[in-house]
Each structure stands twice: as structure tokens, then as C-alpha cells.
Amino acid sequence: MKIATWNVNSIRTRQDQVLSWLQGQDIDVLCLQETKVIDQDFPRSPFEELGYHVYIYGQKAYNGVAIFSRLNIESVIMGFTPILGADQVGELDDQKRVIAGVIDDICIVNVYIPNGSSVGSDKYEYKLQWLNRLGDYLQQMLIKYPHLCICGDFNIAPEDRDIYNPQNRENHIMASAAERQALDAIANLGLADGFRKFTQDGGHFTWWDYRAASFTRNRGWRIDHHYLSPGLYQNAIACYIDTEPRTQPKPSDHAPVILEIGT
């Protein structure tokens, strides 16, 4: 089974690129982030015609997540509230950032973790609060679904080797100690970074700023991830970043990441 994650930065702008990418791959599950469209305007039929079931959880202009799956998903869970209850979630489901479903006995959790703007800002506090609630959510999900893959745009580089220039990054958004600690807390639930099962060196990135020719200079960050429960981690046979779509005209600023799980 191939599970891919891709922050497309608007599905309507990137529709043709996602379609042609899927046609050249053999993807079973594609998790999208930053779809940036309300559900009634989501271009679902082109992807259905390609053989995918389409599950969407979007909003106007910002955020939005979706799962495309060749196999039908029986129970789709949108937001934190179905798992944690409205009292625990509060305003955190106003932004559409998490959708999950069970496919072939594997629970796929697709997340678009908040960016956080800058360390110490209100958005930074929101990001940390959101990560804390994500931990509560995953704790419950792992009880129900022990085979779990959480993937998406985490907006956190786990280690210095995941940043093109790791100097002076302690107070940089996506690399601060509190963000990494929040990610560690999630990993400590029993989830491991699929990419690092296979690749140990630096210089492998999933996001490059549109500005300053960052991609051609490979000035990037590895912030899109798959974290796997122990059995899935054991069965993972590959995890890689496909930089080809990032070379196209009018690309997303993120590249897709593909995880392969054997049987």
C-alpha cells in the first residue's frame, strides 16, 4: 500500500498537477492539505473518474484537508470533536485541519498542523495548544485503531538535519524547542518517523520558500511527515520525497512524500 501526503496550496489551482501526478504513480491513498475551498466547490469528479473515493473537510480560503482512496473508507472522522467531545475541543475545530479514516484495517490520520507565524505570537500559542490536543486525540485513536499512520504537513522540522541551514534556528518557527517537544510527545505515544527508517543524512526537504530561488538552491525544510505505529513501521518498505512536481511551472511550495507498506 502506498500512502502519499501533499500540501497542494489550493486544490483548484493545483488540480491538473495533482491529476497528472496521480496518473504517473500507483498511489492507494493521497492525503491533501491546504485545499483552500469549501466542500461544495471541491473539484471531486476528476479524481473520482481516476478511481478514487474522495473525502473532504474544507473551509473558505484557508486550511482544508482531504483524503483520496482507492478503497472505500467506512468511517470518516472529521475534526477532533467526534473523538474528544465539544467541551475538550472548544474553538479548535473552527479551522479544518484533521480528517481520518480506516482503510484496510489501517487508520489514516491526515493533519495540517498550524504554522504558528512566529515564536511567542498568539498563533504560536494556538499551534502548541493544537498539538497538545492532537496528542489527546491520537491517544484515543490508538486505543481504537492500533495500526495507525498519521501524515501531513506538520510545520515542524524534527531535527537540525531537516533544515538547510540549522544555525540560529532555536527561535525560528517550525524549529523551536517547544514545537519539537510537542512533536516528541506525539512520537512518545508509540509513533515513529517513516522517512528516517530509510534515510539518515540531511539535505532532504519537503518544503521550499517560493522566494529567493529557494528550491533551485535546495534551501528547504523537511516538515511533511508520516509517523507510524510499531507494526506499520516494521512493515514499511520505502519512504521518499518526489521533488519532480516542485520543478513544474506554478508549483505548490511543498513536494509530495510517499510511504510504502508491505503486506
Added chain:
DNA sequence: ATGGCGACAGGATGTCGA
């Protein structure tokens, strides 16, 4: 040091992303 670029909403330019 700052801004660079791109998408969206709305109909000029401000907000947001990372």
C-alpha cells in the same frame, strides 16, 4: 536588515503562509 513569492477575497490591496 528587509523582502523576495503565491493564493485568496473581492474588485485595491491586505492577510496569510512557512
